[in-house]
Amino acid sequence: MIPNPMLYAILALWVFGAVCILRERRNVRVMIYLFIFSLLTSLAYFLLGSPDTAMAEAAIGAFTTIFFIVCFEKYEALKVDGPQPEESPAEKRPVGAWLKRVVAPLLFTAVIGALMLYFSPGGEVVDHLKSQYLTQFAQDVGGENAVTAIYLGYRVYDTLFEALLLVVTVLAVAHMSYSTSLQSTKQKRYLKPSVVEIAVVRAIAVVILLFGVYLIVNGHITAGGGFQGGLFIAAFFVCRFLIHNIHDLPVYKLLRLEEVVFASSVLIAVFVIFLGMTYHLPAEHLPMFQGVYMVIMNFMIGMKVACGFTILFYRYVTIERR
């Protein structure tokens, strides 16, 4: 692969963006910087030849930005009115100023130089495991997308534990935000969407849902998969919230559904991969069985991710402490 000069530009922008995030005091600007940072990361993944990860990164960046904005909005509403404790300005010492002027730029350049040294997108990598995966995945796991074959076949253990992490996170958010003093903001209405917004979002939501389903169903052939498709389906529910302002989504039923889907995906993975069911099948039925397995697993994971992110979004947006 030819080293792309755009990658080096993105690398420099990463360091620059990180310094911007550290130096910025206002939360809204930090969130915008964070979103730009994740977009740059997504572009870098794409340039390095991994559209699956790029898609997941872009979608997750958008979702985390929404969550942060909602959280800070609630936090501002929680603040007690009255005299705020003034932040005492840091005493200016000559040593500190000297550090700022000389040492910080030196450190900055040193960090960029060190990163450039270790960053070799076109370098020779002798990797037997990689060649093993890339040549054998079509027989071992099936499908045409090596990424999906790896995360549903060779690395299904890691995938299950990542999925478990998301389930635990959603459970924690749903149960920690549950209290009798918490009320749904059924009366409070955010800014009412205008006619233009309703029409456009209604048209776009269908496209988003179709794209999510396409990613899930075609995950083993083209770039995509369960995680990305699930995120897009959750984005469809966010669109529904934006236009209809639904507050009565059955969050706890969704939570049960997510747990059931997660448990069944674990069972399927155990039966197919860990117990080696593919070894007992006749060879002519193997590709079809593998395709069915991958589509089902992608569907399960997509459903789980969609449920999880929808629950997170609805809990964050609709619950408010009075």
Added chain:
Amino acid sequence: MELTSNIIIIIGTVFMLFGAIGILKFRSFSLRVLIISKIDTVGAVTVVIGVALRHGISFFTLRVLLLLGILLVVNPMVTHIITRTAHVSGYNLEEDRGQDDT
């Protein structure tokens, strides 16, 4: 065809460059929103049309044209939301009129 599409893509990037310069130059809200909408619509649409011309008649072009449709619908809506939110949250257009010399 190759040359034409390259010229169209370059024109689009020039539009985007002018937009970026304009965001840095102007300080008032309304002018900035105007320029952002120019980047979103004129620049992006020109670049996408150039890319579609470059690949001729193929399945890729169909997908690019679908993307063009989504861009044409969504980007003006984003500008609309920004301006409307500023209006609803009480931003006064008369106040920022004097911030630019133009």
